[in-house]
Amino acid sequence: MSDMDSAPLTDRRMIKGDAIFKGVILALAGSILLILLIMMFEMVKESLPAIKKFGGRFLLGREWDAVQGEFGALDFLYGSVVSAVLAILLATPLSVGAALFITDIAPRKVGNVIAPIIELLAAIPSVIYGLWGVLVMAPWLQQSVQPWLIEHFGFLPFFQGAPYGVSMMAAVFILMIMIIPIITSITKEVLLAVPVSQKEAAYALGATRWEMVRMALIPYARSGVLGAVILGLGRAIGETMAVTMVIGNTPQISLSLLAPAYTMPSVIANEFAETTSKLHASALMEVGLILLVVTLIINIMARLLIWSVTRGDTGARA
Amino acid sequence: MNSKLKLEKLNIHFGATHAVKDVSLEFPANTVTAIIGPSGCGKSTVLRSINRMHDLTPSARVTGRILLDEADIYDRKVDPVAVRRRIGMVFQKANPFPAMSIYDNVISGYKLNGRVKKAEMDEIVESSLRRVALWDEVKERLKSSAMALSGGQQQRLCIARTVAVQPEVILMDEPCSALDPIATLKIEELIAELKEQYTVVIVTHNMQQAARVSDCTAFLYLGELIEFDVTKKIFTNPTKSQTEDYITGRFG
Known part of the structure; x- marks a missing residue:
């Protein structure tokens, strides 16, 4: 060479x-x-x-008056947190159930058809959800669901007042529908990642399908499922359009789910174009800041939660 | 010899693949039977059919009969869950539940029976762990994670978990293949003790292990049963030339 x-x-x-x-x-x-x-x-x-x-009055104050120049954001904070948390509480069991159905219950062919359909739901623009919510769901709530709740459960503080349709309840339902696809598709991936050996261990002990899910699948997948729930919560608390269209945009704190409410993203979206003063614009900006901080706090808490439940089981990711 | 377990003309297909062909075998009660053969000969497939694990694989089709105390476990009316409670299984790779403590792992199967008193659980956990000679090693840390144990300890924990359900037959699918020689020795000693109470079927690719632990040995090749006899005879004076070739290491 x-x-x-x-x-x-x-x-x-x-x-x-x-x-x-x-x-x-x-x-x-x-x-x-x-x-x-x-x-x-x-x-x-x-x-x-x-x-x-x-x-500090801004965080705890309940007056929101652009004319008088008095701004307190507690009602919006309440509306955002309550609607998102309730939506998560409803959506989580439904989503985990749907994911379990797709991965472990339904025949593979059926699962392969359902999974993309559920994921498609995540691609629908939120204004469409809002439109459907205000034109279809809210009237249905007003005419059927809410009167029934008032009649049978009206003694509870959660179902008092007149049925307006647009309400905290409508916002919770819309958010629930919007975050189900996210939680379902992530949970599905997490469940698919559980090793077959774990499932076999449960079955070999004489577990039924449900017992296998409880013994092997859920504990193994729980940190991933929690992660999915957190992502859903993040989406729910920041959702603007659909919520604005169905929540009624009334700043108030009411235990009743039938009452209208207001959220932080909604007030920003509704009022920013027509601010009456520098102070008003500044107050809206501060609402945005609070929203950012709340989102950060939720994320940090979620990380701590995941860290604390997964501490010790090093095998879970092995 | 009264047989605890009997396979009659067992055939197993996966889709178009005919994995196990006309295998008939008898496993006497309170004995250890080894199933040996080269990789892909269908030995694990046979083992997994005995507690109906193939039910979980949609493409698998099992025909023929498997009799447990003369009752066909593939009978239409039989519940596979009930079969698996009487026929336990230990897997190739130790698979304790990572999110559970040592204590919870041992009791996990037994608890499926329904509500159990704390004192009863304590007793089952202790006796099962003693049975697999793990009690003295873990009694101080029953509440710690099962994942903190060594590989050999984890495998014994899995055997304890199986024993705790009080099955009649224990199937073992290459239980030592991931373990070092000392851990393997411990499991082998354990198998010898287990047969006093249970009927044990073990799949192994380690012929020395088969010779050490088993009373009877079945040799499978390409999905067919070539020879089945008392272990001593298989290893010293096999009838078929294929068996002899395999155990002397000429192929496989």
């Missing part, structure tokens, strides 16, 4: 290319972080007038 055949040990062209590539990637990655930081900074800056004027 002659020396002519061997490649030179340094290739200036390649070294230069790598440096350019590295620079471009670094800039792209850095810009994401930068955008986030600028956004946070702007939100805090824009909220400052409201923060200075109201302080």
